[in-house]
Amino acid sequence: MSAKTTESPVRLAAETWESLFRAQVAVMRRLQAGPAFKSIALNEYDVLFTLSRCPSGWLRLNELNDHVLLSQSSLSRLVERLEKRGYVARMPAPDDGRGVLLKLTESGWELQKQIGREHVRDIAALVVPALTAAEQQELLRLTEKLRASVAAR
Amino acid sequence: MSAKTTESPVRLAAETWESLFRAQVAVMRRLQAGPAFKSIALNEYDVLFTLSRCPSGWLRLNELNDHVLLSQSSLSRLVERLEKRGYVARMPAPDDGRGVLLKLTESGWELQKQIGREHVRDIAALVVPALTAAEQQELLRLTEKLRASVAAR
DNA sequence: CGTCGATAGATGCAAATGCATGTATACCGG
């Protein structure tokens, strides 16, 4: 039996997270260095991306906030910037007087698609040589399982 | 054959990265919210952690920079803050007049151990219920393979 | 040795971020 299988559950969990985190740092470094993110920050693109994937087209600010690693106030101002640059539009939520709904403008769709294409290419260039298709599917399954479990509690 | 296995390699890679990234965001959100990170920011802890794992005790600033998701100038100032608070000490590199070597002070070791204990507990509380030991080992293997591949190019 | 391009790190400055708090609306118990 290897040393790995005999170590404590707590230690294994910590090493797993550490490894996931370092992989994320390594990939993110490369992605941020690419030309796709000269015109827009990664967090900003992430917001455009999330809005582009939203079925109804409109998304509440607080739902967006669960998705992004930013404080509520930072997201509020990030969206303010995107609105000022003409990439997103706001609307008061019809069913909740406190809420704000967001959607992409035409210009926002354009930018998302353009950056998205480059971004996807950059990702593939890093991930495809690293892992087989089967490994990628397994990694996808495991990270989704982890995310779902963490989100649920 | 499922839809997953018929999709393009590029798309699979992008979805894999997306899932990894979202899992990281979800876990990180929880970790940052914990009491362990009231006294010190996560990036700052990460530096203390990395120094604590360094065999020789001393580490070059530029080596540290590969490990952390921060620009060179931000890391420079982060270390300056840690030094000001008495957690790390600097020394000019003996073999390179441009370089700086860092190590933990006694107080830095204390803090790292204390935060580290809480941090590991928090991690385990999120990861252990989410994935079996075998799944964690597989996730560890895949993320390490990805990290190594990305770092190599 | 002296020059030149490259690398390590520091610093001025503008922008982004988070914390604490403010304002407005929603929800709930009486």
Next chain:
DNA sequence: CCGGTATACATGCATTTGCATCTATCGACG
């Protein structure tokens, strides 16, 4: 309906971050 608490978002302010640039040293080459 009224009062109290919770939620959604905005804003003042101090801290952190990144970009551009600066200084100093390194390494290669004539």
